[in-house]
Amino acid sequence: MKKIAAELGVSAMTVSRALNNHDNVDENTKKTIVETAKKMGYTPNRVAKSLVSSRTYTIGVVIPEISHAFFAQVVSGIENVTYEKDYQLLLTNSAEKFERENKALETLLAQQVDGILVSCSEETTDFSLLKRIIDTGKPLVFFDRCVEGIGASTVSVDDRNGSYNMTQHMIDHGYKTFAYLSGPQISTGKERLEGFRNALKDNKLDIKEEWIVESGFQEKGGYEAMKKILELPGDKMPRAVLAVNDPAAIGAIEAIEEFGYSIPDDIAITGFSDDIRARLLKCPLTTVYQPSVSIGRKAAEKLIKVIENKDEPAENIDLLTDLVIRQSCGCNK
Amino acid sequence: MKKIAAELGVSAMTVSRALNNHDNVDENTKKTIVETAKKMGYTPNRVAKSLVSSRTYTIGVVIPEISHAFFAQVVSGIENVTYEKDYQLLLTNSAEKFERENKALETLLAQQVDGILVSCSEETTDFSLLKRIIDTGKPLVFFDRCVEGIGASTVSVDDRNGSYNMTQHMIDHGYKTFAYLSGPQISTGKERLEGFRNALKDNKLDIKEEWIVESGFQEKGGYEAMKKILELPGDKMPRAVLAVNDPAAIGAIEAIEEFGYSIPDDIAITGFSDDIRARLLKCPLTTVYQPSVSIGRKAAEKLIKVIENKDEPAENIDLLTDLVIRQSCGCNK
DNA sequence: TAATGATATTTTAACGATAACATTATAATA
DNA sequence: TATTATAATGTTATCGTTAAAATATCATTA
Secondary structure (H helix, E strand, O other), X not given: OHHHHHHHOOOHHHHHHHHOOOOOOOHHHHHHHHHHHHHOOOOOOHHHHHHHHOOOOEEEEEEOOOOOHHHHHHHHHHHHHHHHOOOEEEEEEOOOOHHHHHHHHHHHHHOOOOEEEEOOOOOOOOOHHHHHHHHXXXXXXXXOOOOOOOOOEEEEXXXXXXXXXXXXXXXXXXXXXXXXXXXOOOHHHHHHHHHHHXXXXXXXXXXXXXXXXXXXXXXXXXXXXXXXXXXXXXXXOOOEEEEOOHHHHHHHHHHHHHOOOOOOOOOEEEOOEOOOOHHHOOOOOEEEEOOHHHHHHHHHHHHHHHHHOOOOOOOEEEEOOEEEOOOOOOOOO | OHHHHHHHOOOHHHHHHHHOOOOOOOHHHHHHHHHHHHHOOOOOOHHHHHHHHOOOOEEEEEEOOOOOHHHHHHHHHHHHHXXXXXXXXXXXXXXXXXXXXXXXXXXXXXXXXXXXXXXXXXXXXXXXXXXXHHHOOOOEEEEOOOOOOOOOEEEEEOHHHHHHHHHHHHHHOXXXXXXXXXXXXXXXXXXXXXXXXXXXXXXXXXXXHHHEEEOOOOHHHHHHHHHHHHOOXXXXXXXXXXXXXXXXXXXXXXXXXXXXXXXXXXXXXXXXXXXXXXXXXXXXXXXXXXXXXHHHHHHHHHHHHHHHOOOOOOOEEEEOOEEEOOOOOOOOO
């Protein structure tokens, strides 16, 4: 900018005004300045601008695992909105680790992001840093793995309800003995397990605690948890398995097949999230559809509202889930 | 920082030195300053620091489509490295559009990123902006969809070779008539098609141009391209189909099944990239494995080398592909 | 006791952009 | 012609941090 000013013998201020289309700049001067800027290959320095305005137009995102299809889709939804509203996206990965999540948050703050979108890691049970950030007034919105009641808005699906409906669906089709592959006991995982328990309770069915095994959110955990169940002593086996999400279900399917059982005839199984793989499986997976892109969009939209209007109230936004009945539950013959 | 300085009656400079562990600060002073900083909840302002140092420790990434499994994995590889080396990741999405790609690049420059990682959009044939950026000396590395020979390093797999090997594999198993679902004629797409053509030529097999149809990189395009082939007048049909990538192959499979043909007995098909879905398909897809995470890692590593040493030479890095033989090619009975 | 050296701290200026205020030039009015 | 309004441009100070230069403090030595 100074160079342009020097080149044309005007002040930097005039250049600034011309390039930002402010009032009271002579049309000719403006034209010359704009042309010279183009000719000299001027690129505005947002860092400097940010320092003055204390606005970076940047949103920080903390994701538990980028390469997971679900989160990739959420990010894509977030990006849709930030693109529309001219914000930038600073992406960080907690790799499901509490420590890394905290470090990521600190970094985002240091970067002076205008707001933060967080989905908690599997390990996160201590919300003190999150709470502190919210208390300072820094706009923050949770998505998917949310912490409710600490002052920030949340965007997720009604996990308990989705899980309840899926369980009810199975019960309606005559299944009586269930195993459950549970996630870690944070928001989403907890809610889904509760939905499962409630459905069984409401139908006066027994809950066999041995068959509720923590698998976590990933294939490997699902595989191992399922194996553990199949290896339990005694010859009783659950007739149906509900998994906390599709990756866990996909892992479990591998274990079930390894043991020589057939899906859904020996063991029926269902997932949660409608992963892109679900419909393509050899035995297509019955699952609960979660509007991943919408979750991202809603979360980003809410965050930007909070950023642009500090009085925007906090709210818990629940999107609707849908049962996607395919073959793995054995219900649609 | 000023507040801390005022609080303790020292100068801001001393605070800066203390917090950055510089020389010549009294141990006691340092300790008090560090404590007070913690107590007052001080977060460094990287925006200000960047303005002084003209380094943001931020890397910009331009991705054609975030929600695609392949790119999500690449991003995950990139993030591994940026995390290790303490850089931040600014993510942008070109949505396969040339215009958006250019806008993204401009924005990243304005954000003063230390370097840029780009994978070109399907539409990109005009490299002038990219070249201009490279010519200004801004570190830039291409990955996957690269532009060679304009001064920037590139990281991808040897697409031509991978495609050639796959074609040769099919020929070796007796297939003689091939259709090809091609990507757009940019780097990756072009190279793969050439590998296909070369293999046929080297084996003195005819290339039927009608059966080379542009599908693009996505499921829908694959579906439509395949349909077009199957609807061609005359009763000859290709015995095997090679797709430019797995999403296109997955789309094509849908079309093939819709027409009532069986895979691989009526029509064999192969993909490229080893999508997470490939092994789970009803008829598991034979494909070419691309080390997606490594591509991300290598690209990020190279970029950081260029950032930290302007004399780092440009190079074209080709990672190795591997044939993954499953059932869809009908070769392993 | 003054000079020297080492350590600790402060002052100043700068990074690039801009808000707020100040100035100049020009035209319109009294 | 003097006065005032208006448009166009300039000056200064600032955002938070830090490099570089300047100054202060104190112990050591000649």
